[in-house]
Amino acid sequence: MAETSITRQRLGHLLLKFPYECLGLDLSGVARGKYIRVVLEHLWRLIRNPNSALNHRKRAQVILITLAFSATTAASGLGYVVYGLISRLRADSFNKRKPIMRRTRSQVMLDNGARVMYVPYEENVNNKKRILIRPKNDDMYEHDKFLFKYFGKNKVSQVFYSKFISQLSIIYRILVPKFTDRNSFLITFQIFFLIMRTWLSLFVARLDGQIVKDIISGKGKKFLVDLLCWFLIAFPASYTNSAIKFLQRKLSLNFRINLTRYIHDMYLDKRLAFYKLTFDSQASSSVIANIDNSITSDVTKFCDAICSVFANIAKPVIDLIFFSVYLRDNLGTIGIGGIFVNYFITGYILKRWTPPLGMLVSKRSAAEGDYYNYHLNLINNTEEIAFYHGTKVERTKVNALYDYLMDQMLLVDRVKINYNILEDYVLKYTWSALGYIFASIPIVVTTITTGVNNEEVNMREFIVNKRLMLSLADAGSRLMHSFKDIAQLTGYTNRIFTLLAVLHRVHSADFNYGAIVDEDKDSKITSGPLTNTETVRGTVQRSFNGIRLENIDVIIPSKHGKEGTKLINKLRFQIPPVITLDNTNSDSQLNISQKLMFQSPGSSMLILGPNGCGKTSIQRIVAEIWPIYNKNGLLSVPGASELFCIPQKPYFIQGGTFREQIIYPMSADTFFDLGHRDKELVHVLGEVKLDYLLKRGKGWQYLDAVAEWKDVLSGGERQRMNFARIMFHKPRFAVLDEATNAISGDMEDYLFNLLKRYRFNFITISQRPSLIKYHDLALEIGGDESWRLQDLGTDEAITSIEKEIETLEDKLENVNTWEEERSALTKKLAHI
Numbered sequence: 109m110a111e112t113s114i115t116r117q118r119l120g121h122l123l124l125k126f127p128y129e130c131l132g133l134d135l136s137g138v139a140r141g142k143y144i145r146v147v148l149e150h151l152w153r154l155i156r157n158p159n160s161a162l163n164h165r166k167r168a169q170v171i172l173i174t175l176a177f178s179a180t181t182a183a184s185g186l187g188y189v190v191y192g193l194i195s196r197l198r199a200d201s202f203n204k205r206k207p208i209m210r211r212t213r214s215q216v217m218l219d220n221g222a223r224v225m226y227v228p229y230e231e232n233v234n235n236k237k238r239i240l241i242r243p244k245n246d247d248m249y250e251h252d253k254f255l256f257k258y259f260g261k262n263k264v265s266q267v268f269y270s271k272f273i274s275q276l277s278i279i280y281r282i283l284v285p286k287f288t289d290r291n292s293f294l295i296t297f298q299i300f301f302l303i304m305r306t307w308l309s310l311f312v313a314r315l316d317g318q319i320v321k322d323i324i325s326g327k328g329k330k331f332l333v334d335l336l337c338w339f340l341i342a343f344p345a346s347y348t349n350s351a352i353k354f355l356q357r358k359l360s361l362n363f364r365i366n367l368t369r370y371i372h373d374m375y376l377d378k379r380l381a382f383y384k385l386t387f388d389s390q391a392s393s394s395v396i397a398n399i400d401n402s403i404t405s406d407v408t409k410f411c412d413a414i415c416s417v418f419a420n421i422a423k424p425v426i427d428l429i430f431f432s433v434y435l436r437d438n439l440g441t442i443g444i445g446g447i448f449v450n451y452f453i454t455g456y457i458l459k460r461w462t463p464p465l466g467m468l469v470s471k472r473s474a475a476e477g478d479y480y481n482y483h484l485n486l487i488n489n490t491e492e493i494a495f496y497h498g499t500k501v502e503r504t505k506v507n508a509l510y511d512y513l514m515d516q517m518l519l520v521d522r523v524k525i526n527y528n529i530l531e532d533y534v535l536k537y538t539w540s541a542l543g544y545i546f547a548s549i550p551i552v553v554t555t556i557t558t559g560v561n562n563e564e565v566n567m568r569e570f571i572v573n574k575r576l577m578l579s580l581a582d583a584g585s586r587l588m589h590s591f592k593d594i595a596q597l598t599g600y601t602n603r604i605f606t607l608l609a610v611l612h613r614v615h616s617a618d619f620n621y622g623a624i625v626d627e628d629k630d631s632k633i634t635s636g637p638l639t640n641t642e643t644v645r646g647t648v649q650r651s652f653n654g655i656r657l658e659n660i661d662v663i664i665p666s667k668h669g670k671e672g673t674k675l676i677n678k679l680r681f682q683i684p685p686v687i688t689l690d691n692t693n694s695d696s697q698l699n700i701s702q703k704l705m706f707q708s709p710g711s712s713m714l715i716l717g718p719n720g721c722g723k724t725s726i727q728r729i730v731a732e733i734w735p736i737y738n739k740n741g742l743l744s745v746p747g748a749s750e751l752f753c754i755p756q757k758p759y760f761i762q763g764g765t766f767r768e769q770i771i772y773p774m775s776a777d778t779f780f781d782l783g784h785r786d787k788e789l790v791h792v793l794g795e796v797k798l799d800y801l802l803k804r805g806k807g808w809q810y811l812d813a814v815a816e817w818k819d820v821l822s823g824g825e826r827q828r829m830n831f832a833r834i835m836f837h838k839p840r841f842a843v844l845d846e847a848t849n850a851i852s853g854d855m856e857d858y859l860f861n862l863l864k865r866y867r868f869n870f871i872t873i874s875q876r877p878s879l880i881k882y883h884d885l886a887l888e889i890g891g892d893e894s895w896r897l898q899d900l901g902t903d904e905a906i907t908s909i910e911k912e913i914e915t916l917e918d919k920l921e922n923v924n925t926w927e928e929e930r931s932a933l934t935k936k937l938a939h940i
C-alpha cells in the first residue's frame with residue numbers, strides 16, 4: 109500500500125514538474141479537473157505572446173499542431189465508426205419490419221427519362237444500393253462532335269502546341285464535366301492531402317532532428333515530450349497516406365464511370381454507331397478493330413494511368429516547393445540553386461534517354477486486343493471449328509498471336525532495362541552523394557567561420573538537412589520516374605482519343621460511310637471524309653403507311669461512295685401496293701378519270717434472286733442501316749414500332765431468360781411496365797407451335813430459365829422464335845430474310861398462313877420460288893443490276909404460272925417413254 113502511495117506521489121510530482129520545465133507552466137495550485145483547460149490556454153498564450161521564451165513558444169507550436177492533427181484524425185475515425193454502426197442498426201431494424209419480397213425487376217424509369225436501379229452490395233442480399241442513371245444529353249454530343257472534328261486544325265501557336273496536352277484537355281471535359289462536379293471536389297481533396305503529407309514530412313524531419321539532439325545532449329524530459337509528439341503525429345501521417353491512396357482509386361473509378369458512360373451513349377443508340385463503325389475509314393485501326401477491348405481494357409488503363417501520373421507528379425512537385433523553401437533557409441541560395449541545377453541536368457539526360465514507351469504501350473494494347481478477340485471468336489464458333497477439324501490451323505493462329513503479344517510485352521521491358529540502369533545510377537546514388545555534400549556545407553561553413561564546433565546543434569542540423577535532402581532527392585527522382593509514366597499515358601490517351609473521335613464521326617447525323625473525297629474535284633479539301641451533302645443524297649420519309657422505294661440505287665457502302673459497287677439499279681416497289689380503280693362512266697370518256705386509290709391490308713412480296721445479288725441489301729436499306737446515295741432515291745418507311753426486320757442469322761441475347769428471347773428487342777422491365785402478362789407469351793408460343801418447350805419447366809417457370817439460347821434451341825426452333833417475336837410485337841410490316849430455310853415444309857406452310865391470318869404485311873427474302881404461293885408480289889433480282897416486279901394476282905402472272913404448269917404436264921407425259929429408254933440402255937450395259 110505504502111509503495112503504491114509513494115509511486116502515486118512521484119507521478120503527481122512529475123506531472124507538475126514536467127509542464128514547468130518544458131513550458132514554464134506552474135500547475136501546483138490548479139485543481140486536477142482543470143489541468144487540460146489550463147494547459148491549452150497556456151499553450152495558446154505562449155504562441156500569441158511575442159515576449160515568451162523562444163524554446164517554449166516553439167515547443168507550444170509543435171504540441172498544439174500535433175494535438176490538432178491527432179484530434180481531427182481521431183474524430184473522423186470515430187465519426188466513421190459511429191456512422192457505420194447507426195447505418196447497420198437502421199438497416200437491421202428496417203429488414204426486420206420489411207416483409208420478405210423477391211425482387212423480379214431492378215429498374216424503374218422516371219418521368220424525366222432517368223432510370224433508377226437497385227443493385228445488391230456487400231454479402232447481405234437484402235442490402236441494395238440505389239443507382240440513378242441520368243438521361244443522355246444529346247446536345248453535349250452534338251457540341252463535342254466539333255471539338256473532335258476540328259482537332260489540331262486551329263493551332264494558335266506551333267511552338268506551344270502539344271498533341272498530348274490538347275487531347276488530354278478535350279478528354280478532361282468528359283472526366284470532369286463541370287467545375288462543381290464531385291470529381292473536382294475529389295481532386296481538391298487529393299491536393300489538400302498531398303500538401304498535408306508534405307507538411308507532415310517536414311514536421312517529422314524537424315522532430316527527428318530534435319529527438320537526436322535530445323538524445324545526444326542527454327535531455328530526458330525533452331526527449332519524452334518529443335517522443336510523445338512523434339507518436340501523436342503518426343496518426344494523421346498514416347491517415348494522410350491511406351487517404352491519398354483511396355482518393356486516387358476513387359478518382360480513377362469515377363473517371364472510368366464517366367468515360368464509359370460517354371462511350372456507351374454514343375456507341376449504343378438509335379444511330380447504330382456499333383454497326384456503322386465497320387464502314388469508317390479507320391475501321392482497320394487496331395482501336396476500332398478490337399473495339400470491345402478498347403472500351404473495356406483501354407479505358408481502365410487510361411483512367412488508372414492518368415490518376416497515378418497526377419499523384420506521381422503532384423506529390424514530388426509539392427515536396428520540391430516545400431522542401432526547397434525550407435532548405436533555402438538552412439542551405440542558403442547557392443546550395444538550393446546547386447540542387448536545382450543538378451535536377452535540370454538530370455532531367456535533360458533522362459528525357460533524352462526515355463524510350464518511346466507511348467508507341468510501344470499502344471502496340472502492346474493492340475496485340476492484347478487481337479489475342480483476346482481471337483479467343484472470343486473461338487468460343488463463339490466452337491461447334492463449327494470442331495466439325496471442320498480446324499484445331500491445327502486455329503492453334504497455329506492463336507500461338508502466333510500469343511507470340512506476338514509476348515514479343516511486344518518483352519520489348520517494353522527490354523527497352524526499359526538500359527533506362528532503369530541509368531535512372532538508378534543517377535537518381536539513387538549520384539543524388540544521395542550530392543545530398544550529403546550539400547547537407548554538410550552549412551555546418552562546415554559555420555564551423556570554419558565561428559571556429560566553434562557545437563556538436564549537438566550540428567547533429568540536429570545535419571539530421572534535418574539530410575532527411576530533407578533525401579526527401580527532396582526522392583521527390584526529384586519520382587518526378588524523373590514519371591517521365592516514363594507520362595510516356596505510357598501518351599499512348600493510352602492517343603488510343604482513347606482515336607476511339608472517341610471515330611465514335612463521334614460515326615455517330616454524327618451526316619456520317620458518310622467512310623467515303624473519301626476525290627482530290628482533283630475538290631481542291632480545298634485534300635483528304636478526309638466527305639460531308640453528307642456530297643455523298644449520301646437520297647431522301648428518307650418516315651411514318652409512311654407502307655414501305656416504298658422509288659428509284660433507289662442499291663450500292664455497297666465503301667470509300668468510293670456513290671461510285672462503289674452497284675447491286676441494283678433504280679429499284680422501285682411499294683408494299684402494300686396502291687390499287688387504282690378507274691370509273692368507266694361517261695366522265696372517263698371526257699378523259700376525266702375518277703380514280704379510287706386504296707391500300708390493301710396484309711399484302712406480301714417475295715424477293716427472289718441468286719446469291720450475292722443484293723436481296724439482303726434491300727432489307728438493309730429499308731432498315732436504314734445502309735445509305736441511299738442517289739439524289740432522286742426516295743425511301744418511305746413506317747414508324748419504327750411498325751416495322752420489324754428479321755435477319756438471316758437468328759439472334760439471341762446472351763444470358764437472358766426465355767421470356768427475354770421472345771420479347772426481344774423489348775426489355776423485361778418494359779414488358780412488365782407496359783402491363784404485359786406471361787399468358788400472352790404462352791399464347792404466342794402456342795401459335796408458332798413452340799409451346800412444348802414450356803413443358804421442360806414446372807408451370808410457366810421455363811419463361812424464367814436462363815441459358816445460352818443460341819446453343820440450346822435447334823436451327824428450326826430458332827427460326828420459329830423469330831415468328832414468335834413477330835406475333836408478340838405485332839408490327840404492321842415485317843421483312844423476313846431466309847426466315848424459314850431450316851423449317852420443315854408443313855411448318856413453313858403453317859407459319860406463312862399464320863402471317864396471312866393475322867393480316868401482317870410482309871416482305872420475304874428467299875431463294876425458293878416455291879414460296880410464291882404465299883405472296884402477292886414477286887420481285888426478281890437479276891444479278892446484273894436488273895430487277896423485275898411481278899404482280900402474282902394479275903392475268904399475266906396467272907397465265908405465266910399456267911404456262912409453266914402446262915410445260916411441266918407435257919414433260920410428265922413423256923416420263924413413260926424416257927423410262928423405257930432407260931431400261932433398254934441398262935440392258936445394253938449389262939451385256940457389255
Ligand SMILES: Nc1ncnc2c1ncn2[C@@H]1O[C@H](COP(=O)(O)OP(=O)(O)OP(=O)(O)O)[C@@H](O)[C@H]1O
Nearest residue numbers: 664675717718719720721722723724725726756875
Ligand atoms: N459490309 C459489306 N461490305 C462489303 N460488301 C458487302 C457488305 N455487305 C454485303 N456486301 C456484298 O454485297 C453483295 C450483296 O450482299 P447481300 O447480302 O445483299 O446478298 P444476298 O442477295 O442477300 O445473298 P444471299 O442470298 O447469299 O444471302 C455481296 O456480294 C456481298 O459480298
